[in-house]
Amino acid sequence: MARTGLAGAVRVARWADNALGPGRDAATADGKATLSAATADRAAADLGLTPEQIRADWDTARLAGLVEVHGDSARPGWRLRAWDRDDSAVLRGWVALFDAWSLALPEPEAHEPAAVAEAVSAMPQVLSFLQLSAGPVPVEQLLDLLQQRVIELRTERCEVSYEPGAEPPVEAAEPTGTPDAPPASLAPLLDWALEALASVGALTCGAGQATLTPLGSWAVWVKLEQICVAAQSPAGNIEQSAEDMLRGCAQLRPNAARAEYRAWLAARTVGSAVSELIDAARGEDALLRGLAFEALRVVGAPAEPDVRAVVDEPTLRPYALLWLAEHDGLDPEDAHEVLTREEATWLWVDTAAAVADHGEAPMLVRHLESAVQPTVPRLLDEVRAVGHPRTVQVLVALAAAHPDPALAKAVRRAAFQVHTGG
Template sequence: GLTVAQVRADWDTARLAGLVEVHGDSARSGWRLRAWDRDDSAVLRGWVALFDAWSLASPEPSDREHADIAEVVSAMPQLLSFLQLSAGPVPVEQLLDLLRQRVTELRTERCEVPYGPAPDPVAPSGGGLRAVDPAAPVVLPEPADAVTLAPLLDWALGALAAVGALTYGEGQATLTPLGSWAVWVKLEQICVAAQSPAGNIEVAAEDMLRGCAQLRPNAARAEYRAWLAARPVGGAVTELLEAARGEDALLRGLAFEALRVVGAPAEPEVRAAAEEAGLRPYALLWLAEQEGVDPEDAHEVLTREEATWLWVDTAAAVADHGEAPLLVRHLESAVQPTVPALLDEVRAVGHPRTVQVLVALAAAHPDPALARAVRRAAFQVHTGG
């Protein structure tokens, strides 16, 4: 009984919410649809994704300039915050006046005075005034016009109503409980981002992880949350996995700690990363924990070879960034019951840092006989024996 337009609208809504994914000319269920029945937070995150994409949920007015539409989209967060603070119906006329003010502010912020050759500074006794070239044109912003903005506000409020963020009619708009919650979440993210304790919020993932390397676990998680709050989740996950693919094993482990803070939205990319040999053990542990396995038991999902590869990778991180006693204690975490068995399987696993790890372990271990055996194993790997 649906029209073609209704079917298309529902399909687009499902895509925006992450329930379906389209790849070329085929479609498949999105991770949120797979998690729908067991994870209430996935449902809420799916709705937030739809809320974030409100401007795509309804066709843009075809008779308006794209620049005008972009200004209204940029101004809407302020209007939504006002609606939330009002905690009730707000007349559209009041929203239109607020929109006009905000669009005028945006135009003023973009307005620039062209710079020619720098004039000589003038330093009168009163302060740091500078001479201005009288020939340089001063660009004044065009004030926003309420008549022009009214149809665009109508479109924006209608689009937000279409995704369930507000109710709109009889000359007023009111945030729904979902809409109020979403605005609160966005404001909370801004506050979290502003409280980056170690000041790594502006840097790339690799630099952020390096900055967190010396922090205690709770402080590092706070830093991960702040860094993530300042970025779209998809790009942040991609950036973290790219850092994990580097040569520094410590960053690999920290990247997956940060991905634990991301949670379920990272699942599709982490699942894909499980196909890469260098990331597979970390990805499998992450996925097991997401599926509810106790972190202490999660290692049981790894094969013996994967566990050995992870042991070498972790040892590489300790060798590069830790102290010798830590490397010696790392022996106790191996799944093999004896050192000869560990050496046999380490030689076979083919980790690119095997030689360096074994040499560092031989130099650190206080038992001369064990150190000789480890050094011999390093030599055999180095020579291909």
């Protein structure tokens, strides 16, 4: 159903990818990859559609993340790239469209923006009721529910009423309605909301009733599940920053940490969560760098553009390359093969820094076994050449932890040479 509902948007997005990309001759007259009137006419001629259909499908493509617009240019979103091979990309695209239902149709002009915002804020409860009903529900019943929810929202904001002509209470905001009285004129707003949700394929309307489509019912269930996941954070890190959340997960077992990542992610939009995690990975703590990319593995495909964008950052490059290799289907045990010898060595030092800062001495000694170099002298030579900022500290910690006096002396000598520039 999601593929069918978004087929028109995919068609226009692929046309734009081919016709409006950098260096192509079919760009618009102003040289910008935007959907100007000329572009819409050209797309309509190429695809055998009307310009109005093209604009509607283009708007859908943008809302579904099939096209990403940056300033005056547009480029394909990750969902378009993954469309044919990844069903989850299709479903995520439709859920993004579902989340943006209030943008699908123009807002009623006769209503204040605040009233429209109240109706939009109250609709999740209406959708939940539709989902639990598992069948058609009279629109009048939905209107009653919407009115009750708006009253609750106003009460939660502590809005108070006062007599006409009287001074409002000190520090009280100007009221928008009486909390315990039904809000007026919500029927047109409900009609607009139901029509917008129907336009994105979430429900159907007819004979004074509304019914969620199977896809709409699934989407509402997913949203409810996300709320439940967020409420069941085992370590209580949902409201923390990415850095603090990762620190809180450092001592958890892998499965428990992944559950915490899922809860933290469920409470945020994907874009902001990914940005926070990558910013945390850029810090000086190597442990957080590794944990951030573990959390990004839980995010999955939506994180691909951001991870790909940091491949050229030396500090993040090895982690990003491994993440992308695994995302592309390479076995995690073989993913290290995508790294050059120098990148693998840099990653070994970075991981050793995390162990030295947060682990125990035996763990650092065992970390020697994960090096790609066949001998310790070869490892020391390449570690000294790789230029990691924590090289000296790692070698000093390894020398202090290793039980072999001769090997510890060689490691200490290497640390001294790096420190003095020798």
